[in-house]
Amino acid sequence: MLEGNDDMNHWRILLAFGTLSVLATFSAAGGPGLVPYPEFVDVTLDNGLRVLVAEHQEQPAVFYRMLVPVGVRDEPCGKEGLASLAAALLTQGTVSRSDAEIAEAIDGVGGRLRATAGIEYTTVGSEVLAEDLELGLELFSESILSPTFPAKAFKRARKEFKAAVEQRHTDPSALAITHACSMLIDREHRLSRPVTKKSLRHVQVAAVRAFHRRHYVPNGSMLVALGDFGAQEMLERITETFGGWEPGAMPARAPVSLARPAGVAFRFVHKPGLTQGTIALCQPGLSSSDPDVPAWRLLNRILGGGGFSSRLMTAIRTEAGRTYSISSHGIQYPDYGYSLIRTSTQNREVVATYEAVLAEIDKLLDEGVTEEELEKAKSYYAGSIPLGLEWPGHIATSVLEGLYEGRTLGDMRNEIVELDAVTLEDVNRVARKYLNTEAFILVIVGDGRRLRKPLRAIAPFEEVHYGNASIR
Known part of the structure; x- marks a missing residue:
């Protein structure tokens, strides 16, 4: 996660959200018993990317979120940790900006930029004040479309992941859950195998780049933009930014088979x-x-x-x-x-x-x-x-x-x-x-x-x- 370190800049975001956020939720369209989600413009671009845009003008801020349907379960055998490393490196350098330039840009407006891989999918998020929506969209889109996965950042991230693996082995609760999942899920499936220091050693930066090329495609992905803007204008910006993203074949996923013990x-x-x-x-x-x-x-x-x-x-x-x-x-x-x-x-x-x-x-x-x-x-x-x-x-x-x-x-x-x-x-x-x-x-x-x-x-x-x- 990249977050603004300058307290004054960060408070620009926090003060803008204040108590008005509750009013925004409860004043949205809905009725008795309905969860008050805003009304979205919902379109699918020619390349298969689904885009949902909603005006949310109670705060002068803009939120971008992307879901790419690739996660931990898509990692190849022996390279457990690959999806998480790929996500962690999305914001660590792009064709247009170095990691330092990305950090300086997002810090300079008190915004946030982050990416995380879960079991099923990877999410990328950016949030900025409305006056900085163009910069927010640039950083957000570059992280998804043109990350460079610098070797130095890769080595640093892999070292941090190895430390996290060691930490897991000191946590009895994490050990219990890891072992329970390994017993529950078919032993040949990726989800039955934890990330280990050995599997991380087998992940090289070339594999991360190949993983991104193969799995990060618009078809099947979804983007939500929510904030203080005109919906049609934002939709046009997103279409211009992501419309050239080339679709690709989505690799088939192995089905999950669960153990059903007799005792x-x-x-x-x-x-x-x-x-x-x-x-x-x-x-x-x-x-x-x-x-x-x-x-x-x-x-x-x-x-x-x-x-x-x-x-x-x-x-x-x-x-x-x-x-x-x-x-x-x-x-x-x-x-x-x-x-x-x-x-x-x-x-x-x-x-x-x-x-x-x-x-x-x-x-x-x-x-x-x-x-x-x-x-x-x-x-x-x-x-x-x-x-x-x-x-x-x-x-x-x-x-x-x-x-x-x-x-x-x-x-x-x-x-x-x-x-x-x-x-x-x-x-x-x-x-x-x-x-x-x-x-x-x-x-x-x-x-x-x-x-x-x-x-x-x-x-x-x-x-x-x-x-x-x-x-x-």
Whole structure:
């Protein structure tokens, strides 16, 4: 990320956004129960780039966001980390500007320019005051269309990534999630393999440049521009800037196949010296296109996604005092999804905490969610969804994410309505379908000297050392 370092310049942006951002969100087009997204001009250029432009004139600022459908899952075997390195280097030098010149230009107007690769796609974003919209568009477009991936910047970024890999091996929670995903996803798929220092050594700058040429194409990509401008004029600027971007063949993606264990698939990750054990339970879940997603979101909020109001937090922290924090998550992508429950506790409490988690899930399955719990979950989303869009950049990002997942702008505006339509029967049906206390993936990270013996009471387990780079 490139951000302005000059406090005065940066405050030009922050002061412009102030309290007006909330007014912008709630005064946009919509009705009772509708999420107030602005009205977008939605066109697709001849090269396949989808462009959405909306006027948002409550603040004198402009936000650009691009989603390119290439991410971590598109990296070739043995070169894990390639997509993330490519994204990190987009803003580190272009045909027209060096990295120092880019930094000076964006810092000079108090703006921001950044790029990040995720599992499914890469996002590039720029935000500037309205008076600097031309510069913002130039820096934004150059980063996407003409990055040079300088060798010096590449070496620096790769060194930073290697340090991040080492940091991951010191974090029990990150280790637990990494191992759970490696067990959940087919072992031949990229997403079952973590980034390692070895894989980063195999990534050279030539591979990064080739990856960009092959995967960064307009067809399938989407651009959102939101801010203080005339929509038609902005559309013309974008068309002129990106209209010459040559389309290309989008490489086919390998489908994701998830493991569905018949019992408890248990892996113990031995990390000497830990005074706590970290527990992760993982199960296949819903894809983002599944019609049961609204019911699942409410269920997850009730089970463990609702902080202190969730069942798991109430039972295992508040009442039993076994952990400081416990949470559940529902992760959805267009072609697969999974659920994850995660917590840490003292070594002597690991087995009891694990058993308490299963007992709480069984209780939910046996007794069902209550009407009061469901209404509280709906009320939470009715407030949090609009508030999550108070920053214009969040609106732009939310639109891109929703479109990528296959939703329409109408679907996004009706998000609260869809959640409100979920019945108690829907939530309990989804719970019975996707929660199973007899068949799941279990990962526990801890000190083997203290945990091996008590963990045998749970189920037979595979043991690996935390430094095992392959994690297969």
